[in-house]
Amino acid sequence: MKLYNTMHQRKEEFVPIQPGKVNIYACGPTVYDFFHIGNARPFIVFDVLRRFFEYIGYEVTFVQNFTDVDDKIINRSHEEGRSPQEVAETYIEEYFTDADALGIRRADVHPRDSENMPEIIELISILVDKGHAYQVNGNVYYRVASFEDYGKLSGQSIDDLNCGARIDVNDEKESPLDFALWKRKKEGEPYWDSPWSPGRPGWHIECSAMSRKYLGDTIDIHGGGKDLVFPHHENEIAQSEGACGCTFANYWVHNGYIQIDGAKMSKSLGNFKTIRDISKHYDLEVVRMFMLMAHYRSPIDFNDKLLTAAGSALERMYTVRDQMLFLLDNVDDHEPSEEEKIWVSELANYKEQFIADLKDDLNTADGIATIFELVRDINSHLNESSAKKTIEAAYSLFTELTDVLGLVVKERETNLDDAIEALIAERQEARKNKDFARADEIRDQLTAQGIVLEDTREGVKWKRV
RNA sequence: GGUGCUAUAGCCAAGUGGUAAGGCAAAGGUCUGCAACACCUCCACCCCCGGUUCAAAUCCGGGUAGCACCUCCA
Numbered sequence: 001m002k003l004y005n006t007m008h009q010r011k012e013e014f015v016p017i018q019p020g021k022v023n024i025y026a027c028g029p030t031v032y033d034f035f036h037i038g039n040a041r042p043f044i045v046f047d048v049l050r051r052f053f054e055y056i057g058y059e060v061t062f063v064q065n066f067t068d069v070d071d072k073i074i075n076r077s078h079e080e081g082r083s084p085q086e087v088a089e090t091y092i093e094e095y096f097t098d099a100d101a102l103g104i105r106r107a108d109v110h111p112r113d114s115e116n117m118p119e120i121i122e123l124i125s126i127l128v129d130k131g132h133a134y135q136v137n138g139n140v141y142y143r144v145a146s147f148e149d150y151g152k153l154s155g156q157s158i159d160d161l162n163c164g165a166r167i168d169v170n171d172e173k174e175s176p177l178d179f180a181l182w183k184r185k186k187e188g189e190p191y192w193d194s195p196w197s198p199g200r201p202g203w204h205i206e207c208s209a210m211s212r213k214y215l216g217d218t219i220d221i222h223g224g225g226k227d228l229v230f231p232h233h234e235n236e237i238a239q240s241e242g243a244c245g246c247t248f249a250n251y252w253v254h255n256g257y258i259q260i261d262g263a264k265m266s267k268s269l270g271n272f273k274t275i276r277d278i279s280k281h282y283d284l285e286v287v288r289m290f291m292l293m294a295h296y297r298s299p300i301d302f303n304d305k306l307l308t309a310a311g312s313a314l315e316r317m318y319t320v321r322d323q324m325l326f327l328l329d330n331v332d333d334h335e336p337s338e339e340e341k342i343w344v345s346e347l348a349n350y351k352e353q354f355i356a357d358l359k360d361d362l363n364t365a366d367g368i369a370t371i372f373e374l375v376r377d378i379n380s381h382l383n384e385s386s387a388k389k390t391i392e393a394a395y396s397l398f399t400e401l402t403d404v405l406g407l408v409v410k411e412r413e414t415n416l417d418d419a420i421e422a423l424i425a426e427r428q429e430a431r432k433n434k435d436f437a438r439a440d441e442i443r444d445q446l447t448a449q450g451i452v453l454e455d456t457r458e459g460v461k462w463k464r465v
Numbered sequence: 466g467g468u469g470c471u472a473u474a475g476c477c478a479a480g481u482g483g484u485a486a487g488g489c490a491a492a493g494g495u496c497u498g499c500a501a502c503a504c505c506u507c508c509a510c511c512c513c514c515g516g517u518u519c520a521a522a523u524c525c526g527g528g529u530a531g532c533a534c535c536u537c538c539a
Binding site for chain 1 (some may be wrong): 466467468469470471476477478479480486487488489490496497498499500501502503504505531532533534535536537538539
């Protein structure tokens with residue numbers, strides 16, 4: 001498995017700390033609102049990374065946090081007139097609603113800041129003891145100058161950063177680059193007791209503390225969106241490595257942005273679209289398809305036209321899946337022919353190719369291309385005279401591959417209203433009597449209801465659109 | 466100013482030295498009562514200019530255009 005490691009800015013062969021095992025920490029959402037399509041990308045990417053590692057035989061431990069103590073949540077709670085905890089709780093639930101619809105599996109652990117205060121405070125204490133942090137008036141800051149590797153992930157020197165920094169005025173800090181580990185509470189804010197003051201953690205320390213607690217001092221993979229490289233992940237490294245004196249994460253994996261009209265989508269620019277909004281117009285599986293059709297590090301533009309195209313592509317996968325299920329129900333159980341046996345044995349090439357695609361830095365775009373080659377092969381080889389075993393082999397491979405991507409997950413619909421069944425029967429009767437006007441009338445009527453009819457050699461079929 | 470990224474068909478998008486995957490859309494065909502699905506066919510001077518090489522979309526140099534980070538942000 002090769003992964004692009006932001007730390008060294010190149011693809012590297014993945015070597016796990018423990019053979020056969022991989023642990024992954026992905027930065028999760030700050031739960032103060034519905035998440036948007038830009039947030040969704042890393043959730044989907046790391047979900048696929050995890051599924052693929054499992055597919056090729058790794059035992060995966062996957063941790064994704066919820067940031068539930070934060071300025072944005074506090075602001076929101078003031079706006080809504082309820083407690084920060086209630087705001088966080090609400091949006092954690094909403095996260096799962098959207099994530100489920102996107103086919104994102106639950107992490108093994110979804111830790112929250114509020115539930116890990118002892119670990120966060122302990123980590124800050126270690127940093128203070130080691131001289132990497134200092135206290136001023138109940139606030140604790142990280143002393144960036146004490147960590148000589150600072151800037152190694154983002155490829156910048158402390159001097160460069162100092163030079164370009166748009167710094168906030170803060171007399172308490174020794175250097176503008178220093179960042180808060182602990183903030184003394186202000187009026188109306190939630191707080192926890194600590195050796196320094198009643199207050200709350202800064203916005204980088206949680207990930208260091210929770211990664212350490214659940215996965216250990218050194219982990220295999222740490223990931224998130226590209227915009228987290230600096231300062232978030234840079235600061236995490238300073239905290240974690242400053243505290244333990246060892247490497248924090250062996251591989252740093254970052255996904256590219258979603259753009260709107262070529263510009264970054266972000267909450268601050270206000271040009272974002274929430275997944276919840278999109279779900280009103282599209283099945284969210286289409287969004288997943290759309291994301292995976294590009295490599296995770298490429299920036300991708302988002303608009304309705306592209307989403308519609310992704311929907312058509314996904315539909316093609318469903319069509320072949322349903323066709324195989326149909327054949328399995330209707331074909332008799334005879335022995336496969338010699339040609340069929342050869343064809344089945346060659347299916348293994350698709351699997352091999354698919355694995356090679358994803359092993360190359362999780363190239364899902366290539367993986368999907370391979371699946372479409374398989375789709376064409378299936379469509380041109382399987383029919384009502386195929387042997388059941390042959391169809392089963394193709395079906396099993398197809399679902400195996402789409403499962404890795406978390407696509408084609410909806411079950412085939414098999415039930416229709418009696419009224420619609422009756423209409424379909426009436427239409428068949430009309431067609432038999434060459435009353436095509438009536439037949440087309442019924443077909444149009446059903447289309448208007450979202451039921452598309454197809455007259456095939458194997459009989460009439462329907463699907464919902 | 467510092468640090469990175471991107472530029473491939475109408476649209477999207479893989480491909481990192483051997484002569485352009487895949488999807489969407491359009492066109493022609495087979496199938497169909499007509500459609501739809503499916504299948505077949507068709508669709509690329511790989512941003513520009515130099516260079517290295519038997520061979521470059523792919524490597525090197527120089528341009529041009531766009532984007533991002535350095536500030537909360539996936």
